[in-house]
Amino acid sequence: MxxxxxxxxxxxxxxxxxxxxxxxxTGDDKEKFYALIEFPYPSGVGLHVGHARPYTTMDSIARKHxxxxxxxxxxxxxxxxxxxxxxxxxxxxxxxAVVTENNIKTFRSQLQALGYSFDWDREIDTTDPKYFxxxxxxxxxxxxxxxxxxxxMPVNWCTSCKCVxxxxxxxxxxxxxxGSPVIRKEQSQWMLAITKYAQRLLDDLDEVDFIERVKLQQxxxxxxSTGAQVRFASTLGDDIMIFTTRPDTLFGATYMVLSPxxxxxxxxxxxxxxxxxxxxxxxxxxxxxxxxxTELAKDKTGVMLKxxxxxxxxxxxxIPIFISDYVLSTxxxxxxxxxxxxxxxxxxxxxKFGCDIIEVVQGGNVEEAAFTDCDTGxxxxxxxxxxxxxxxxxxxxxxxxxxxxxxxxxxxxxxRDWVFSRQRYWGEPIPIVHCPKCGxxxxxxxxxxxxxxxVESYEPTDDGxxxxxxxxxxxxxxxxxxxxxxxxxxxxxPQWAGSSWYFLRYMDPDNDQELVSKDAVNYWGPVxxxxxxxxxxxxxxxxxxFWHKFLYDIGVVPTKEPYAKRTSHGMILGEGGIKxxxxxxxxxxxxDVIAEYGADTMRTYIIFIGDFEKAASWSKDAVKGCKRFxxxxxxxxxxxxxxxTTYSPKNETIIHKTIKKVxxxxxxLKGNTALAALMSLCTHLSSNGCNQAELKTLLQLLxxxxxxxxxxxxxxxxxxxxxxxxxxxxxxEAKCKDAEVEMAVxxxxxxxxxxxxAADLDNESVIEAAKxxxxxxxxxxxxxxTIIKTIVVKNKLVxxxxx
RNA sequence: GCGGGUGUGGUGGAAUUGGCAGACACGUUGGAUUUAGGUUCCAAUGGGCGACCGUGCAGGUUCGAGUCCUGUCACCCGCACCA
Numbered sequence: 001m002x003x004x005x006x007x008x009x010x011x012x013x014x015x016x017x018x019x020x021x022x023x024x025x026t027g028d029d030k031e032k033f034y035a036l037i038e039f040p041y042p043s044g045v046g047l048h049v050g051h052a053r054p055y056t057t058m059d060s061i062a063r064k065h066x067x068x069x070x071x072x073x074x075x076x077x078x079x080x081x082x083x084x085x086x087x088x089x090x091x092x093x094x095x096x097a098v099v100t101e102n103n104i105k106t107f108r109s110q111l112q113a114l115g116y117s118f119d120w121d122r123e124i125d126t127t128d129p130k131y132f133x134x135x136x137x138x139x140x141x142x143x144x145x146x147x148x149x150x151x152x153m154p155v156n157w158c159t160s161c162k163c164v165x166x167x168x169x170x171x172x173x174x175x176x177x178x179g180s181p182v183i184r185k186e187q188s189q190w191m192l193a194i195t196k197y198a199q200r201l202l203d204d205l206d207e208v209d210f211i212e213r214v215k216l217q218q219x220x221x222x223x224x225s226t227g228a229q230v231r232f233a234s235t236l237g238d239d240i241m242i243f244t245t246r247p248d249t250l251f252g253a254t255y256m257v258l259s260p261x262x263x264x265x266x267x268x269x270x271x272x273x274x275x276x277x278x279x280x281x282x283x284x285x286x287x288x289x290x291x292x293x294t295e296l297a298k299d300k301t302g303v304m305l306k307x308x309x310x311x312x313x314x315x316x317x318x319i320p321i322f323i324s325d326y327v328l329s330t331x332x333x334x335x336x337x338x339x340x341x342x343x344x345x346x347x348x349x350x351x352k353f354g355c356d357i358i359e360v361v362q363g364g365n366v367e368e369a370a371f372t373d374c375d376t377g378x379x380x381x382x383x384x385x386x387x388x389x390x391x392x393x394x395x396x397x398x399x400x401x402x403x404x405x406x407x408x409x410x411x412x413x414x415x416r417d418w419v420f421s422r423q424r425y426w427g428e429p430i431p432i433v434h435c436p437k438c439g440x441x442x443x444x445x446x447x448x449x450x451x452x453x454x455v456e457s458y459e460p461t462d463d464g465x466x467x468x469x470x471x472x473x474x475x476x477x478x479x480x481x482x483x484x485x486x487x488x489x490x491x492x493x494p495q496w497a498g499s500s501w502y503f504l505r506y507m508d509p510d511n512d513q514e515l516v517s518k519d520a521v522n523y524w525g526p527v528x529x530x531x532x533x534x535x536x537x538x539x540x541x542x543x544x545x546f547w548h549k550f551l552y553d554i555g556v557v558p559t560k561e562p563y564a565k566r567t568s569h570g571m572i573l574g575e576g577g578i579k580x581x582x583x584x585x586x587x588x589x590x591x592d593v594i595a596e597y598g599a600d601t602m603r604t605y606i607i608f609i610g611d612f613e614k615a616a617s618w619s620k621d622a623v624k625g626c627k628r629f630x631x632x633x634x635x636x637x638x639x640x641x642x643x644x645t646t647y648s649p650k651n652e653t654i655i656h657k658t659i660k661k662v663x664x665x666x667x668x669l670k671g672n673t674a675l676a677a678l679m680s681l682c683t684h685l686s687s688n689g690c691n692q693a694e695l696k697t698l699l700q701l702l703x704x705x706x707x708x709x710x711x712x713x714x715x716x717x718x719x720x721x722x723x724x725x726x727x728x729x730x731x732x733e734a735k736c737k738d739a740e741v742e743m744a745v746x747x748x749x750x751x752x753x754x755x756x757x758a759a760d761l762d763n764e765s766v767i768e769a770a771k772x773x774x775x776x777x778x779x780x781x782x783x784x785x786t787i788i789k790t791i792v793v794k795n796k797l798v799x800x801x802x803x
Numbered sequence: 804g805c806g807g808g809u810g811u812g813g814u815g816g817a818a819u820u821g822g823c824a825g826a827c828a829c830g831u832u833g834g835a836u837u838u839a840g841g842u843u844c845c846a847a848u849g850g851g852c853g854a855c856c857g858u859g860c861a862g863g864u865u866c867g868a869g870u871c872c873u874g875u876c877a878c879c880c881g882c883a884c885c886a
Contacts (some may be wrong), residue, residue, distance in 0.1 A: 213807055220806050223885065244886060257886090300884095326804095331885045343886065345804085414885050534807080534880065571880085576814090579879095596841095608828075610816050614808090615879070619815055624841065625828045635843085673817070676827035687844095744823035749867045751823055791866060797822050801866055 003634040005598030009708045013115055021725055022066070022074065022117040026507070026520050030071040034524050035062045036503055036563075038532040038540075039077045039124075041495075042103035043084055047110040049588045049606065049618065050580070054531050054569045056603045057612055057671060059116045060704035061529065064666045066117070067700070067728040073524055074117055075506035077124035078104050082495040083166060086426040090458045096426040100127055110591055115599045115707055117724070122509045126498030131505060132428045133449035134515035135497050138547065140431055140442050141554055147193045150440075153419055154261070154329075155464075157185035162462040164423045173287065184286045187464060190421040190430060190491060194546045198222050198413040200560075201545055210566040211613075214537050221538040223414025228398055230407035232256060232337065233311040235318065236271060238264055240310060243332035243412050246339065247401065248393035251382035252360035253337035254350070256310040256321045257302065259329040260285040265305070273306035278323065285325040300326060300349045312337075313406045314383065314397075320355065330416055341366040342374060361390060418543065420494060425458040425467040427492030435479035435486035444480050450488075466490040499540055500547040503527050503562060514556075521557055530563040541566065567669060572609070573617040580618070588618050600706035601627045607671035607705055629675075630709055632682050633702065636690055637713045644691035651694050652735055654684055659731035662701045671705065678702055692717060697729045745770040746799040747779040755798075763792045770798045 016022065037058045040051055062074040080100045089096040104125060111118070124131055142148045156165040160180030164187065169176040194201075202222045205215050227245035234240055240256065258265060260282045269275050281303040302324030309318040326345060327336055340350035340357045347370035350357050357366050362378045364371025371377070379385040384400070385393045401407030421430070431443035431450045443450060453474035458467050468490040469475060479486035501515070508520035532541070548562035573579055574586035581587065593602045605626040610616035647655050658681045665674035678701060685694055696719065703710040703723050714723035737759055743766065745753045753775040757766055767790050770776055780787065780802050789801035 217807055217881080221882090223806095225885075227886085242886085246886080326884050326886095328883065328885070330883065336886050338886085345884070345886080412885080414883075416883075537807085538881070570809095573879095608815090614816095617815070619829070622815055622829050625815095627841080629828090631842085673827080676817075679827060742823085746823085746867075749865095754823070789866065791822090793822050796819095797867090799822080799866055 001638070003631060003709070005600060005630070005709070006595075008712045009113075009115065009594075009599050012708045012711045013112060015711075016115075016117070016722075016724065017120070019722075020121075021722060022072075022119050023121060024071055024073040024119050026523050028071040030069060032073065032524060032528075033062075033065045033070040034073045034503075034526075034528045035065070036075070036506075036527045036530045038536065039079050039499070039502060040107060041082055041084075042078045042080055042100065042107045044088060044099070044103055045582075045587075046103075046106050047590055048580075049590050049593075050572045052114065052590050052602065052606050053572055053609075053612070054533075055111070055116060056114070056606050056705075057569065057669065058529070058531050059603075060607065060666055060671055063117050063704040063707065063724065064663075064728060067703070067724075067726060069727070072117075073122075073506065074119060075122045075124075076111060076116070076118040076120075077122075077502060077506065078107065078126065079495065079499045079502070080104065080125055080127040081427045081493075081498060083168070083424070083426075086424060086458055089426070095454075096458065097127065100125075113594055113599060114590065114603065117707070122506050124502060124505050124509050126502065127426075129449040129451055130512065132498060134505070135428050135493065135501070136431045136443075136448050136450060137445060137515060138501060138551070139428075139493070139497070140445065140448075142192060142550060143432070143442050145550075145554070147196065147550065148420065149191055149193065150188055151191050151417075152186045153189045153191070154184040155187045155189070156182050157187075157464070158182050162464065163459075164464055181287065184288075189419050190489075192418040192420045192546075194418045194543070195413055195415055197546050197549055198224070198415050199411075200549055201415075201542065204545075204549075204561055208561050208566070209564060211568060214534070214541070214566055214568060217534075217537045218542060221415065221542065225412050225414075227410060227412065228401060228407050229333070229410040230313065230337065230401060232313060234264075234321070235309045235311070236268055236307075238267065240264065240321075240335050241333045242335045242337050243410060244337055245412075246342065246394075247397045247407070248379065248382075248385065248390055249339040249342050249360050250312070250314050250337070250397055251385065252339040252341045252358045253312055253319065254340060254356040254358055255319050255338045255353075257324050257327045257336050257338055257349070258305075258321065259327040259334040260323045260325055261329040262323070262334050265323055268305065268308055271307050274303070277303050278305065281323060288325060300324065300345070300352055302326075302349065302353065304353065310337075313401075313404075322349075322353065324349065331414065332412055340370065342371055344370045344372060346370065360385075418496075418546075420497070421491035422494050423464060423466040423490075424492050425452070425455060427494065428497055429468065430489045430491050430493060432489035433477060433479055433486045434489065435481060435484060437484055438479055438481040438486075441479055441481045441486070447480070466492060468492070496540060496543050500544040501551070503530070503544075504548075504551075504557065516556070525557060526559045526561060527563045529565045529567070531567045531569060534568045537568070567613075569612055570610075570615040572606075573615055575618055575620065577615075577617045593623065597623060597627045598630070598708075600709045601630055604629065604675060604705050608675045610672060612669040612671070629679055629682065630706065632686065633698070633706075633709065634713070636682060636686050636698075637695055637716065639686075640690055640692050640695045640717065642691050644693045646693055647697075648689070648691055648694070650688060651685065651690070653738060654681060655694060655697055656731040656735040659697065659701065659729045660733075660736055663728070663731070666704060674701075675705060678705075699723050700726055700729050741795045743770075743795065744797040745773060745776050746797065747776060747783060747802055749799060752776050752779045759795060763790075766792055766798055767800070770800065776800070 035058050037054050062072050066072045085096045085099050089099055156170050158165050158175040158180055160178045170182050173182055175182055225245050228247035229243050232240045302322045305321045310321050312319055338346040340346040341359045358381055359366040360382045361374040362380050363374055375390050379388045379393045398409045429450045433441045435441050453471045455467055455471055461469055475488050477486055477488050504516045507524040508516045511517055551557045552560050605623045658677050661677045662674040699710040699714055707724050710723045740756055741759050742754050742756050753773045755769045755773055757769050783802040786803050787800050788803050791799040
């Protein structure tokens with residue numbers, strides 16, 4: 001018979017669905033296993049091979065765990081709010097909901113064509129009112145607990161479109177759409193106080209099994225630092241609060257720097273001798289993105305505020321104050337004391353602007369460069385701190401500052417609060433009403449979901465408010481509190497909102513009373529294994545941990561952390577290691593690959609392509625190798641005519657070895673080497689003869705990767721039920737060992753030969769066998785003849801040191 | 804500039820974590836079967852005539868280094884100059 005993958009794959013996808021083979025029942029007696037992959041944003045271009053990599057890998061893990069008898073939850077859904085859909089809708093005058101619906105249809109059929117073992121009865125969509133009702137509900141709870149608040153924040157403002165732009169829409173400081181300059185402008189925004197959870201988000205990383213580089217990136221992003229907050233007086237009367245991690249160097253502070261946006265700068269403006277210069281610099285800074293400020297770091301810029309001086313609180317010295325864009329308004333207090341002797345950036349700046357450089361920790365040469373690596377140095381030029389170690393000085397100065405009431409110890413985080421408003425149409429409306437009498441009033445829970453109104457146009461308004469602001473019918477409402485006339489909040493939530501809790505909804509997708517039932521979350525939570533891209537490490541992953549901790553605090557979920565384990569995949573690049581992109585025309589569409597070679601080949605190749613955690617490049621030719629492997633398995637099955645139920649002695653060892661290898665490799669994300677072992681097994685069985693018991697095991701081991709062909713051959717061999725849900729083969733450790741091993745023989749560390757000996761042979765016999773090898777003996781003779789030392793690595797290698 | 808990564812044949816990548824570098828594939832070459840082949844099978848395939856040389860580059864530790872240490876270069880991802 002011919003291997004007709006198209007017919008076979010359609011047949012089994014249909015059967016799996018008809019039999020609800022992958023449905024997961026909440027509350028099963030079996031051990032639960034919740035495998036999660038990041039749900040896709042259903043863009044117009046459809047599924048990308050980049051999606052297929054983590055999805056296929058996690059599918060193979062889910063399938064294996066299911067075969068091992070676990071109750072597996074492996075769900076799929078769509079993160080469908082977002083900018084591209086909205087922009088497409090604006091351009092083509094189609095409702096974003098319609099665009100979304102069409103895109104989801106495409107995605108669903110593409111996912112189904114790949115044969116993933118999702119429980120399709122649990123599919124979710126973040127734009128479904130039944131779903132976002134609960135996104136809004138969570139926001140209300142946060143508002144009630146004081147975690148949602150309004151604040152002025154800088155936004156990207158297109159001077160021509162007169163609207164707020166996402167960072168993504170700003171290209172080289174210009175609007176992506178119209179090319180006009182983009183400036184930074186203050187606008188009132190809804191914020192979520194993630195910083196209140198900073199310490200817990202940091203501490204609880206110790207409790208979870210995340211790959212190290214994810215933990216590290218989150219740690220550095222949260223960025224806890226300890227230091228002091230210190231109040232500097234100024235000659236104009238106002239105090240300047242600064243944060244420093246090095247209060248011990250306070251005597252070395254020879255100038256101060258404020259961020260250009262600092263409130264005191266505007267306050268002092270009229271009294272400054274160089275107000276014009278200062279204002280020009282402020283405008284210049286406003287035109288730069290934070291990122292650009294960073295890139296231009298090498299050449300420090302700034303302006304001295306003439307007419308005001310700061311006063312160093314420990315020695316009373318008057319020091320100049322600058323504004324410079326290397327100080328950010330969003331970190332610390334937006335003001336620093338500069339210690340050029342012991343900070344690189346301060347040193348560069350001081351040299352350029354002619355500020356004093358004072359050494360306060362001995363050990364370097366501050367005339368040459370800042371001495372920063374100075375933890376072991378001794379304090380000098382620092383009054384009462386002189387002679388102390390850095391550590392002692394830190395303690396002493398904080399005591400001194402606290403006593404005098406001019407400073408205190410302070411923990412500071414890099415992490416800043418989450419800007420939660422978007423002036424956009426295609427997002428969850430924020431369920432808040434503004435009442436002239438009652439102020440800001442949350443909607444009542446029973447009035448959720450608050451739906452999006454129908455609008456004519458999705459374009460933002462030219463005063464920077466959301467398109468919703470134009471819908472007066474919708475905006476004008478009554479106050480839930482006093483019943484008087486009031487106006488709705490017109491900002492919507494960011495795309496991150498819906499994805500911050502979706503894993504909970506999969507546990508109980510149809511519940512209209514709660515976001516998730518206690519039974520469901522107690523049974524399924526936490527997610528056992530969550531895989532996703534590194535690009536989501538600091539935003540999505542942190543946001544969802546934050547929301548989960550909040551839900552834990554209000555008693556909705558029973559665990560502090562949402563995900564027990566987190567892994568991350570590498571990117572799929574185009575041929576030759578170039579990034580896939582539309583403009584390069586090297587984008588691979590999984591649907592095309594399926595049409596040409598079948599889903600099993602596509603799945604096998606995407607697993608075989610390389611180390612899951614590293615980037616890998618697509619190769620059209622290499623796909624063929626995987627198709628050949630499918631053909632080989634098919635051909636092998638055609639040779640099996642017996643009904644043996646035990647392995648033959650000649651194949652026993654390799655079968656047990658392969659079961660062991662594949663079992664271990666799947667759970668350590670090494671499907672590539674598992675497949676290499678299966679290819680070897682297949683070749684071995686083809687040339688050595690294969691009985692039905694052996695074929696059965698091969699099919700089961702291959703099934704997580706290539707499930708369709710395995711179920712087909714399973715049926716053809718007359719086995720019961722589905723290979724996809726059969727019991728995972730077990731191996732016998734004792735049968736994984738070969739009787740004989742080949743050991744490498746080195747003379748003085750260089751490979752000179754090999755010997756075949758019985759496994760686990762004692763060292764002396766191994767050395768004798770090694771010396772007996774003709775080539776080895778010759779090299780011993782040549783190098784001096786006397787063996788002075790021997791090193792034996794069991795079953796691996798002998799090294800003879802000869803003099 | 805900061806944070807996190809990655810560098811191995813003609814190509815994708817293996818290497819039990821300090822123990823035979825190049826498993827398994829792709830490609831190439833030769834052969835067999837075939838009317839034909841995106842069929843199947845067999846053989847060869849890091850470089851060098853060789854002693855030997857080979858894991859981005861330069862050192863180091865070790866009986867032994869792709870793996871550990873120091874320095875350095877290149878590339879990729881993220882970013883909010885984090886005081």
